[in-house]
Amino acid sequence: MDIITSHTNLDFDGLASMIAAHKIYPNGNMYFSGSLNKNVKEFMALHRDSFIIKNPSGLNLSKINKLIIVDTQSPERLGKFEKCVLNNDIKLIIFDHHTALYNNSNKLPFKTYLKITEPLGATTTIFVEKIRKKGISITPLEATVFALGIYEDTGSLTFESTTSRDVKAVAYLLEKGANLNFISNFLSKPLKENQRRLFEKLIMEREYLNLNGVKIMISRTELKEYIGGLSLIANRLKEIDDAQIIILIVRMGDKIYITARSEGDLIDLNNLLKNYNGGGHIRAASGILRNKNIQQVKQQLLRDIKINLKSLKTAADIMSSPVKAISPETTITEANKILLRYGHTGLPITENGKIVGIISRRDIEKAKHYGLGHAPVKGFMSRNVVTITPDTVLPEIQHLMIANNIGRLPVIEKGKLVGIVTRTDILKQLHRTYSYESENSKTNFSLDSRNQTGKNLKKLIESNFPKEIKEIIMHGSNLADKLGYRIFLVGGIVRDLILNINNYDIDLVIEGDGLEFARELNEILNGEINTYDQFKTASIVTKDGIKIDIATARREFYEFPAALPQVEQSSIKFDLYRRDFTINTLAISLNRDTFGILLDFFGGEKDIIDRKIKILYNLSFIEDPIRIFRAVRFKHRLGFKIDDNTWELARNAVKSDVMHEISFQRIKEELYIIFDEVNTVDILNDLKKLGILKEIFPEISSWDKVFSMIAQCKKGIEWYKSISKTSEKLNNRFLYSIIFCYLSESDEDLYKKFGLSKNQREIIRFIRIKGREIIGKVTQDDIKPFELFSLLKDIPDEGLIFLTILSKKKRQMKNRVKQFITELRSIRIYITGKDLEELGVKPGPLYKEIINKIYREKINGKIKTREEELELLRVMIKEKREDEEIV
Numbered sequence: 001m002d003i004i005t006s007h008t009n010l011d012f013d014g015l016a017s018m019i020a021a022h023k024i025y026p027n028g029n030m031y032f033s034g035s036l037n038k039n040v041k042e043f044m045a046l047h048r049d050s051f052i053i054k055n056p057s058g059l060n061l062s063k064i065n066k067l068i069i070v071d072t073q074s075p076e077r078l079g080k081f082e083k084c085v086l087n088n089d090i091k092l093i094i095f096d097h098h099t100a101l102y103n104n105s106n107k108l109p110f111k112t113y114l115k116i117t118e119p120l121g122a123t124t125t126i127f128v129e130k131i132r133k134k135g136i137s138i139t140p141l142e143a144t145v146f147a148l149g150i151y152e153d154t155g156s157l158t159f160e161s162t163t164s165r166d167v168k169a170v171a172y173l174l175e176k177g178a179n180l181n182f183i184s185n186f187l188s189k190p191l192k193e194n195q196r197r198l199f200e201k202l203i204m205e206r207e208y209l210n211l212n213g214v215k216i217m218i219s220r221t222e223l224k225e226y227i228g229g230l231s232l233i234a235n236r237l238k239e240i241d242d243a244q245i246i247i248l249i250v251r252m253g254d255k256i257y258i259t260a261r262s263e264g265d266l267i268d269l270n271n272l273l274k275n276y277n278g279g280g281h282i283r284a285a286s287g288i289l290r291n292k293n294i295q296q297v298k299q300q301l302l303r304d305i306k307i308n309l310k311s312l313k314t315a316a317d318i319m320s321s322p323v324k325a326i327s328p329e330t331t332i333t334e335a336n337k338i339l340l341r342y343g344h345t346g347l348p349i350t351e352n353g354k355i356v357g358i359i360s361r362r363d364i365e366k367a368k369h370y371g372l373g374h375a376p377v378k379g380f381m382s383r384n385v386v387t388i389t390p391d392t393v394l395p396e397i398q399h400l401m402i403a404n405n406i407g408r409l410p411v412i413e414k415g416k417l418v419g420i421v422t423r424t425d426i427l428k429q430l431h432r433t434y435s436y437e438s439e440n441s442k443t444n445f446s447l448d449s450r451n452q453t454g455k456n457l458k459k460l461i462e463s464n465f466p467k468e469i470k471e472i473i474m475h476g477s478n479l480a481d482k483l484g485y486r487i488f489l490v491g492g493i494v495r496d497l498i499l500n501i502n503n504y505d506i507d508l509v510i511e512g513d514g515l516e517f518a519r520e521l522n523e524i525l526n527g528e529i530n531t532y533d534q535f536k537t538a539s540i541v542t543k544d545g546i547k548i549d550i551a552t553a554r555r556e557f558y559e560f561p562a563a564l565p566q567v568e569q570s571s572i573k574f575d576l577y578r579r580d581f582t583i584n585t586l587a588i589s590l591n592r593d594t595f596g597i598l599l600d601f602f603g604g605e606k607d608i609i610d611r612k613i614k615i616l617y618n619l620s621f622i623e624d625p626i627r628i629f630r631a632v633r634f635k636h637r638l639g640f641k642i643d644d645n646t647w648e649l650a651r652n653a654v655k656s657d658v659m660h661e662i663s664f665q666r667i668k669e670e671l672y673i674i675f676d677e678v679n680t681v682d683i684l685n686d687l688k689k690l691g692i693l694k695e696i697f698p699e700i701s702s703w704d705k706v707f708s709m710i711a712q713c714k715k716g717i718e719w720y721k722s723i724s725k726t727s728e729k730l731n732n733r734f735l736y737s738i739i740f741c742y743l744s745e746s747d748e749d750l751y752k753k754f755g756l757s758k759n760q761r762e763i764i765r766f767i768r769i770k771g772r773e774i775i776g777k778v779t780q781d782d783i784k785p786f787e788l789f790s791l792l793k794d795i796p797d798e799g800l801i802f803l804t805i806l807s808k809k810k811r812q813m814k815n816r817v818k819q820f821i822t823e824l825r826s827i828r829i830y831i832t833g834k835d836l837e838e839l840g841v842k843p844g845p846l847y848k849e850i851i852n853k854i855y856r857e858k859i860n861g862k863i864k865t866r867e868e869e870l871e872l873l874r875v876m877i878k879e880k881r882e883d884e885e886i887v
Contacts, residue, residue, distance in 0.1 A: 005031050005033045005070075008033050010032060010036045011037050012145075014070060017070035018070055019146070023136050030054065031054050031056050033079035042186075045405050056079070064090055066113075067093070069095070091114075094117070095117075096116075097119065097125070121157075122153035124169070128173065129165065129169060137610050147180075154166055195229045199237070206241075212312065213311055213393050217246045218302070219248055220249040222250070224253070230250060231259055244262060245266060246260065247305075256289040258287040260285055261283065267305065268282050272308055276289055312393040312394055314390060321418060325349065326348075328357065332374070336364050347377075348420065357383050357385060358408065456597055456598070458596030469546070472525065472548065475525065477591060480510065483517060486591060487509075487510055490508070490509045491586075494587060499608060511553045525540060527542040537551045577601070580631070581613050581631065584604070585602045586600055586604045611641060613646060615631070621650050622653050632686040632687055633683055647690075654690050665755075667696055675736045681707045681714075684707060685707060697740070713802075713805060716805055717801065724821055730801075737750075738799065742764065763798075767799055771802075772806070779812045785861065788819065789827075792817070792820045800820075804817055830866035831854065831869045
């Protein structure tokens with residue numbers, strides 16, 4: 001076991017270094033060594049589902065093989081892990097920026113496997129440099145945590161220990177989406193004595209008011225002398241006060257100094273204070289006035305704030321509704337199934353319409369661990385449920401979660417459960433800057449700041465799609481508005497639009513009745529429609545051959561691994577969540593009021609830019625192992641890389657024997673698609689590395705031979721197309737099946753797996769038994785045309801291509817097959833049975849003998865015209881005249 005840890009009383013540099021170390025050592029398990037400082041504790045209360053860091057209680061230290069220590073070199077600061085540093089069987093790896101403690105003259109009192117210490121402002125900087133050098137992808141939340149670690153240990157880059165490398169690291173993290181406003185909430189700086197007195201005076205003078213649900217703190221005072229650092233005092237007040245907006249008005253001499261701070265985008269302070277000879281940023285600004293009455297300035301400021309202030313988001317804006325609730329008698333096993341089905345991390349428990357408790361995933365997992373799956377949840381639920389109302393504002397929700405260390409808050413209105421707000425909902429609001437609310441579904445569509453605020457792809461649609469595609473999209477847009485539905489362009493077509501790849505298979509999702517929408521759209525397009533009521537989907541093919549897939553926004557759940565999904569109506573967000581990879585989860589709104597807005601809940605656009613294939617959730621491959629085939633196929637089709645975690649999850653899914661739960665029909669359909677790909681061999685080779693081919697084809701012992709034949713087969717198909725006028729009739733899938741069956745140790749099993757017909761099986765058996773003998777005769781130098789014709793006439797084209805692959809004399813074999821296909825196979829004789837009857841030949845075996853001889857002579861080039869055929873016929877009859885079979 002590999003362990004990543006840091007010092008006790010953990011600060012942000014230690015926390016950030018642990019998380020960053022995990023990016024470098026993904027197999028490492030993160031453990032706290034002891035206590036956390038107050039800020040880190042608050043941070044983890046909100047983010048513990050984002051970063052899996054465990055407490056060491058119950059950990060068996062003897063299982064540790066490698067211990068990665070960050071931000072310290074002192075054994076006494078390692079808590080439970082202190083004794084590990086003296087264990088020579090454990091590989092110790094140390095990363096630290098405290099270089100003065102143990103230098104060359106004062107060596108570590110223990111042996112290390114690797115020690116990296118750098119004279120930097122923060123240990124986190126060491127890891128950021130490594131992450132950048134290795135090209136490891138990081139999320140905006142990770143970038144924020146890493147920047148937080150650097151800012152804390154460098155005093156926001158002001159301490160003497162700060163280096164240019166720390167600054168460059170922060171610059172890189174800002175490029176990756178680090179949120180400075182979030183960081184500032186966790187940092188503080190000591191005040192000087194005169195600043196402290198001013199700080200205390202402003203606290204005594206502060207007053208509060210509530211506007212549009214926003215709590216505003218305003219404080220005014222007067223001083224005779226000037227005291228600098230009012231901005232720093234404002235930051236400190238912001239740290240200790242729960243107001244969303246803080247306004248400080250201080251007269252110093254004949255000047256009035258104004259400093260303001262706000263959370264989020266409640267008000268543009270820069271714009272507000274421009275009228276007060278100042279400015280700054282949206283969330284932080286200041287102004288200066290001369291010879292003004294301080295009370296009048298205050299009143300004017302309040303009037304201006306009231307005009308410019310936005311309303312705070314409330315629980316009603318961000319909650320999920322309706323809520324999946326269970327009864328107290330629901331068993332632990334059933335509750336766990338519901339969690340898996342809907343992707344929840346906890347469930348409210350109701351009785352007679354009222355909430356009586358709540359149970360988390362952790363509680364359910366513990367109960368299962370102790371074999372209590374049969375027990376009702378009422379024995380494990382939390383009964384003191386903290387609830388909120390639809391009007392509860394976002395900061396209050398955040399405060400309740402942190403103060404009570406809980407991850408979900410039921411929303412109660414008039415005694416009834418109307419929604420739920422989770423930790424994830426809060427994090428989206430904290431780390432994302434744009435939200436678009438669907439009028440129909442109350443679903444929040446959040447776009448990450450790295451995707452730009454309200455990113456719109458309307459121009460890309462107009463410039464990349466042909467006229468007929470744009471017309472269909474506009475028809476759909478107008479119809480959805482008419483019906484009051486939300487409409488989205490989703491999936492591969494959006495991915496390929498961003499990649500500038502032509503893809504005109506339209507995939508639409510409707511928030512509403514997708515089947516009704518499909519029928520009315522088909523009335524407009526006058527195409528052919530097929531509906532699938534079970535899955536709430538439909539497909540339309542227009543007269544121009546354009547395919548349109550239409551689905552009701554739905555969520556899928558799996559009753560057991562590898563089962564076909566069960567479907568229920570839902571929102572666009574859940575519809576996208578059921579898809580396979582992040583790169584396929586993008587959607588574009590097509591309604592008139594939001595046309596072109598990109599929806600990206602799962603970081604899909606960034607993964608497209610980074611050319612990465614990432615699974616959405618860890619159980620995805622267990623639920624549907626066919627997604628493993630698709631991951632590898634997309635990798636090679638798009639030239640992407642499969643994310644390390646996704647690759648490992650695929651390997652683990654294969655090891656769990658889940659492949660045996662899939663019908664071979666589904667596997668076969670996926671294989672046929674792979675056979676049509678350009679990089680078939682590369683795709684199959686990756687599937688071999690994952691262990692899939694061994695699982696589904698135990699009959700094959702040599703995959704190198706299979707891959708070699710498939711590569712030759714690709715070339716053989718192209719060669720065949722260049723010589724044959726009927727190449728469109730070639731059954732490529734059957735040709736690849738021949739390869740698998742020919743090289744198998746149990747062809748009967750593969751006949752069944754590939755669903756081959758009786759005729760196809762006979763062809764493969766014939767090739768297996770006679771193939772090499774035929775190749776030997778065909779490639780003889782002196783073979784006559786008719787003999788060549790006789791050997792090949794009953795073999796289909798797929799078999800002929802396979803024989804060219806099988807032959808060692810490939811050029812000679814190809815020349816013979818080409819001769820057969822282009823010259824011999826089309827030769828026909830002119831005479832018929834009627835000609836034989838007119839010359840007095842009785843019907844019977846002699847018919848066939850005569851016809852074959854004429855065929856042979858014609859194919860061998862000795863006769864050409866009908867007259868020559870008739871002359872040869874007369875000679876043959878004359879020779880047979882005494883034969884009793886001739887009249």
